[in-house]
Amino acid sequence: MTRSLLATCCVAGVPQTSSATETGVGRPITGQQITPYGGIVPSTDEWIVSWATIYYEGSLSANKTVSTGNHITGGLNYQVVYTIANLVKTWGVSLAGWNFASSIGVPVQYSNASSFNGLLRPDHGTQFADLFFVPVIAGYHLSPTDHAALSLQIYAPTGAYNPGRLANAGQNTWTFTPNIAYTKLFPKHDIELTVNYGIEFYTTNNDTHYHNAPVSVLDVLALKRFGNGWNVGLVGGWIQQLGNDTGPTADALDGAKGYSVGMGPMVGWTGKLGKTPVSANLRWVNEFATHARPAGNAVQLSLSASFE
Secondary structure, eight states: OOOOOOTTOOOOOOOOOTBTBGGGTOSOOTTOSOOTTTTOOOSSOOEEEEEEEEEEEEEEEEEEEEEETTEEEEEEEEEEEEEEEEEEEEEEEEETTEEEEEEEEEEEEEEEEEETTSSSOOEEEEEEOOEEEEEEEEEEEEETTEEEEEEEEEEESOSOOOTTOSOOSOOSSOEEEEEEEEEEEEGGGTEEEEEEEEEEEEOOBTTTTBBOOOEEEEEEEEEEEOTTSEEEEEEEEEEEEOSOOBSHHHHHHTOOOOEEEEEEEEEEEEEEETTEEEEEEEEEEEEEEEESSOEEEEEEEEEEEEEO
């Protein structure tokens, strides 16, 4: 059985708003930072290869002012296709109930953005996004059915970025996310409950002098598995900005603390291709409650395989 520990490797660098991080989104998309078995780090020595694509379409209403680079505009439309290839190495080391792994991901993003009031020209492009890596993922087995994983996830400002563009795949900031994932298994009914929580801390964008406030990201997943390898469930998320942004455009706009809440269905399959354990998952999340952040829909398709 392939047990994914990529609890947050599927996060998009959507073009960023002053009212909730620069251009309004920051890195996370509601309900996309969690995977099945996210709190379990295998004790085996293996490689886990995954691929995930997120399609997100959303908008920030025209009566919301937005900071985009060095400009201020009213409202934005977003369309993003974010694809990340991720590699995880489990260490095969067990230490007093702890297991360990490391991860690195290389993303590519298509971005299409336009402002409602037409002050800024529409922009689109396909570019490399910011490199994602996790030096150490530490998993602890609380019991045979209770598991937790701790990590510090890092985005490096390696993606394409131009402060004069509306659509950027990179965000021009380092981002550090202390993260915890917890998985509870109910073997009698083949049910899983996983919770993932992290707080994103951003460095200052040196080109715009914009500093995003920390962002709290909570995702929850519940799955029911069947004997034929299929599973169905629900996934949801709550993103909450924890403070006000700072910088020239942020100060001018008196940015508010934005949030978004979303939920939707998820379906997946786990099995083998030959002798290789594989899994596939498809989810859709609708953002039904937002403030000072875009409201929209996200669809994610992810595939993974493990190799000893």
